[in-house]
Amino acid sequence: MIDHIGIPISDIARSKQFFIAALAPLGYKVIRDLGEAVGMGTETRADFWMGKAQPGSPSHIAFSAPERGLVDAFYQAAIAAGGRDNGKPGIRAQYHPDYYGAFVFDPDGNNIEVVCRKG
Structure with missing residues:
Protein backbone atom coordinates (compact mmCIF):
# COMPACT_ATOMS: atom_id res chain seq x y z
CA MET A 1 0.00 0.00 0.00
CA ILE A 2 1.19 3.51 -0.72
CA ASP A 3 1.75 5.57 2.43
CA HIS A 4 2.62 8.86 0.76
CA PRO A 25 -13.16 18.12 -5.53
CA LEU A 26 -11.47 15.07 -3.96
CA GLY A 27 -11.59 16.65 -0.50
CA TYR A 28 -7.85 17.36 -0.36
CA LYS A 29 -6.62 20.33 1.65
CA VAL A 30 -3.31 21.59 2.99
CA ILE A 31 -2.45 19.64 6.14
CA ARG A 32 1.13 20.89 6.64
CA ASP A 33 2.87 23.88 5.11
CA LEU A 34 6.61 23.88 5.83
CA GLY A 35 7.47 26.70 3.45
CA GLU A 36 9.68 24.67 1.08
CA ALA A 37 7.32 21.66 1.23
CA VAL A 38 3.54 21.34 1.43
CA GLY A 39 1.63 18.24 2.48
CA MET A 40 -1.98 17.70 1.44
CA GLY A 41 -4.55 15.09 2.44
CA THR A 42 -8.21 14.48 3.13
CA GLU A 43 -8.09 14.02 6.89
CA THR A 44 -5.34 14.89 9.36
CA ARG A 45 -2.36 13.16 7.67
CA ALA A 46 -0.74 14.36 4.47
CA ASP A 47 -0.28 11.64 1.85
CA PHE A 48 0.60 13.91 -1.07
CA TRP A 49 3.66 16.15 -0.76
CA MET A 50 5.25 18.70 -3.04
CA GLY A 51 8.68 20.11 -2.40
CA LYS A 52 10.83 22.77 -4.00
CA ALA A 53 13.43 21.20 -6.29
CA GLN A 54 15.02 21.63 -9.67
CA PRO A 55 13.01 20.36 -12.65
CA GLY A 56 13.87 16.73 -13.32
CA SER A 57 14.68 16.00 -9.67
CA PRO A 58 13.79 12.51 -8.43
CA SER A 59 10.38 11.70 -6.99
CA HIS A 60 9.68 10.18 -3.58
CA ILE A 61 7.33 7.31 -2.85
CA ALA A 62 6.74 5.60 0.49
CA PHE A 63 5.13 2.23 0.99
CA SER A 64 3.43 1.16 4.24
CA ALA A 65 4.63 -1.82 6.24
CA PRO A 66 2.53 -3.37 9.02
CA GLU A 67 5.58 -4.11 11.18
CA ARG A 68 9.09 -2.73 11.64
CA GLY A 69 10.81 -5.98 10.66
CA LEU A 70 9.47 -5.53 7.13
CA VAL A 71 11.10 -2.09 6.95
CA ASP A 72 14.42 -3.75 7.78
CA ALA A 73 13.79 -6.52 5.23
CA PHE A 74 12.98 -3.96 2.52
CA TYR A 75 16.18 -2.04 3.22
CA GLN A 76 18.37 -5.18 3.09
CA ALA A 77 16.69 -6.44 -0.09
CA ALA A 78 16.89 -3.06 -1.82
CA ILE A 79 20.59 -2.63 -1.02
CA ALA A 80 21.29 -6.21 -2.17
CA ALA A 81 19.43 -5.45 -5.42
CA GLY A 82 21.67 -2.47 -6.17
CA GLY A 83 19.86 0.34 -4.36
CA ARG A 84 21.90 3.07 -2.70
CA ASP A 85 21.47 3.98 0.96
CA ASN A 86 19.51 7.13 1.69
CA GLY A 87 18.69 6.41 5.35
CA LYS A 88 19.11 3.18 7.28
CA PRO A 89 16.07 1.77 9.14
CA GLY A 90 15.24 3.71 12.26
CA ILE A 91 12.91 6.04 14.11
CA ARG A 92 12.27 9.40 12.45
CA ALA A 93 10.84 11.29 15.44
CA GLN A 94 10.82 14.54 13.46
CA TYR A 95 7.90 13.06 11.49
CA HIS A 96 6.11 11.21 14.30
CA PRO A 97 7.25 9.45 17.52
CA ASP A 98 6.44 5.99 16.07
CA TYR A 99 7.65 6.69 12.51
CA TYR A 100 10.07 3.85 11.64
CA GLY A 101 11.38 4.13 8.10
CA ASN A 111 13.86 8.13 -3.23
CA ILE A 112 12.02 4.94 -2.20
CA GLU A 113 10.90 4.53 1.40
CA VAL A 114 9.12 1.93 3.49
CA VAL A 115 7.54 3.11 6.73
CA CYS A 116 5.84 1.50 9.70
CA ARG A 117 3.84 3.93 11.81
CA LYS A 118 3.27 1.50 14.69
CA GLY A 119 5.30 1.52 17.90
Missing part, protein backbone atom coordinates in the same frame (compact mmCIF):
# COMPACT_ATOMS: atom_id res chain seq x y z
CA ILE A 5 4.20 10.31 -2.36
CA GLY A 6 6.24 13.44 -3.00
CA ILE A 7 6.87 15.29 -6.22
CA PRO A 8 9.49 17.91 -7.02
CA ILE A 9 8.18 21.33 -8.02
CA SER A 10 9.94 24.49 -9.14
CA ASP A 11 7.55 27.14 -7.77
CA ILE A 12 5.96 26.33 -4.42
CA ALA A 13 3.36 29.11 -4.47
CA ARG A 14 2.18 28.35 -8.01
CA SER A 15 1.99 24.60 -7.43
CA LYS A 16 0.33 24.98 -4.04
CA GLN A 17 -2.46 27.08 -5.54
CA PHE A 18 -2.82 24.70 -8.47
CA PHE A 19 -3.17 21.60 -6.29
CA ILE A 20 -5.46 23.32 -3.77
CA ALA A 21 -7.87 24.04 -6.63
CA ALA A 22 -7.36 20.83 -8.60
CA LEU A 23 -7.68 18.45 -5.64
CA ALA A 24 -10.50 20.28 -3.83
CA ALA A 102 14.18 3.29 5.71
CA PHE A 103 15.16 5.06 2.50
CA VAL A 104 17.03 3.96 -0.62
CA PHE A 105 17.68 5.44 -4.03
CA ASP A 106 16.47 3.19 -6.86
CA PRO A 107 18.59 2.76 -10.04
CA ASP A 108 17.14 6.01 -11.46
CA GLY A 109 17.78 8.02 -8.31
CA ASN A 110 14.20 8.10 -7.01
Whole structure:
Protein backbone atom coordinates (compact mmCIF):
# COMPACT_ATOMS: atom_id res chain seq x y z
CA MET A 1 0.00 0.00 0.00
CA ILE A 2 1.19 3.51 -0.72
CA ASP A 3 1.75 5.57 2.43
CA HIS A 4 2.62 8.86 0.76
CA ILE A 5 4.20 10.31 -2.36
CA GLY A 6 6.24 13.44 -3.00
CA ILE A 7 6.87 15.29 -6.22
CA PRO A 8 9.49 17.91 -7.02
CA ILE A 9 8.18 21.33 -8.02
CA SER A 10 9.94 24.49 -9.14
CA ASP A 11 7.55 27.14 -7.77
CA ILE A 12 5.96 26.33 -4.42
CA ALA A 13 3.36 29.11 -4.47
CA ARG A 14 2.18 28.35 -8.01
CA SER A 15 1.99 24.60 -7.43
CA LYS A 16 0.33 24.98 -4.04
CA GLN A 17 -2.46 27.08 -5.54
CA PHE A 18 -2.82 24.70 -8.47
CA PHE A 19 -3.17 21.60 -6.29
CA ILE A 20 -5.46 23.32 -3.77
CA ALA A 21 -7.87 24.04 -6.63
CA ALA A 22 -7.36 20.83 -8.60
CA LEU A 23 -7.68 18.45 -5.64
CA ALA A 24 -10.50 20.28 -3.83
CA PRO A 25 -13.16 18.12 -5.53
CA LEU A 26 -11.47 15.07 -3.96
CA GLY A 27 -11.59 16.65 -0.50
CA TYR A 28 -7.85 17.36 -0.36
CA LYS A 29 -6.62 20.33 1.65
CA VAL A 30 -3.31 21.59 2.99
CA ILE A 31 -2.45 19.64 6.14
CA ARG A 32 1.13 20.89 6.64
CA ASP A 33 2.87 23.88 5.11
CA LEU A 34 6.61 23.88 5.83
CA GLY A 35 7.47 26.70 3.45
CA GLU A 36 9.68 24.67 1.08
CA ALA A 37 7.32 21.66 1.23
CA VAL A 38 3.54 21.34 1.43
CA GLY A 39 1.63 18.24 2.48
CA MET A 40 -1.98 17.70 1.44
CA GLY A 41 -4.55 15.09 2.44
CA THR A 42 -8.21 14.48 3.13
CA GLU A 43 -8.09 14.02 6.89
CA THR A 44 -5.34 14.89 9.36
CA ARG A 45 -2.36 13.16 7.67
CA ALA A 46 -0.74 14.36 4.47
CA ASP A 47 -0.28 11.64 1.85
CA PHE A 48 0.60 13.91 -1.07
CA TRP A 49 3.66 16.15 -0.76
CA MET A 50 5.25 18.70 -3.04
CA GLY A 51 8.68 20.11 -2.40
CA LYS A 52 10.83 22.77 -4.00
CA ALA A 53 13.43 21.20 -6.29
CA GLN A 54 15.02 21.63 -9.67
CA PRO A 55 13.01 20.36 -12.65
CA GLY A 56 13.87 16.73 -13.32
CA SER A 57 14.68 16.00 -9.67
CA PRO A 58 13.79 12.51 -8.43
CA SER A 59 10.38 11.70 -6.99
CA HIS A 60 9.68 10.18 -3.58
CA ILE A 61 7.33 7.31 -2.85
CA ALA A 62 6.74 5.60 0.49
CA PHE A 63 5.13 2.23 0.99
CA SER A 64 3.43 1.16 4.24
CA ALA A 65 4.63 -1.82 6.24
CA PRO A 66 2.53 -3.37 9.02
CA GLU A 67 5.58 -4.11 11.18
CA ARG A 68 9.09 -2.73 11.64
CA GLY A 69 10.81 -5.98 10.66
CA LEU A 70 9.47 -5.53 7.13
CA VAL A 71 11.10 -2.09 6.95
CA ASP A 72 14.42 -3.75 7.78
CA ALA A 73 13.79 -6.52 5.23
CA PHE A 74 12.98 -3.96 2.52
CA TYR A 75 16.18 -2.04 3.22
CA GLN A 76 18.37 -5.18 3.09
CA ALA A 77 16.69 -6.44 -0.09
CA ALA A 78 16.89 -3.06 -1.82
CA ILE A 79 20.59 -2.63 -1.02
CA ALA A 80 21.29 -6.21 -2.17
CA ALA A 81 19.43 -5.45 -5.42
CA GLY A 82 21.67 -2.47 -6.17
CA GLY A 83 19.86 0.34 -4.36
CA ARG A 84 21.90 3.07 -2.70
CA ASP A 85 21.47 3.98 0.96
CA ASN A 86 19.51 7.13 1.69
CA GLY A 87 18.69 6.41 5.35
CA LYS A 88 19.11 3.18 7.28
CA PRO A 89 16.07 1.77 9.14
CA GLY A 90 15.24 3.71 12.26
CA ILE A 91 12.91 6.04 14.11
CA ARG A 92 12.27 9.40 12.45
CA ALA A 93 10.84 11.29 15.44
CA GLN A 94 10.82 14.54 13.46
CA TYR A 95 7.90 13.06 11.49
CA HIS A 96 6.11 11.21 14.30
CA PRO A 97 7.25 9.45 17.52
CA ASP A 98 6.44 5.99 16.07
CA TYR A 99 7.65 6.69 12.51
CA TYR A 100 10.07 3.85 11.64
CA GLY A 101 11.38 4.13 8.10
CA ALA A 102 14.18 3.29 5.71
CA PHE A 103 15.16 5.06 2.50
CA VAL A 104 17.03 3.96 -0.62
CA PHE A 105 17.68 5.44 -4.03
CA ASP A 106 16.47 3.19 -6.86
CA PRO A 107 18.59 2.76 -10.04
CA ASP A 108 17.14 6.01 -11.46
CA GLY A 109 17.78 8.02 -8.31
CA ASN A 110 14.20 8.10 -7.01
CA ASN A 111 13.86 8.13 -3.23
CA ILE A 112 12.02 4.94 -2.20
CA GLU A 113 10.90 4.53 1.40
CA VAL A 114 9.12 1.93 3.49
CA VAL A 115 7.54 3.11 6.73
CA CYS A 116 5.84 1.50 9.70
CA ARG A 117 3.84 3.93 11.81
CA LYS A 118 3.27 1.50 14.69
CA GLY A 119 5.30 1.52 17.90
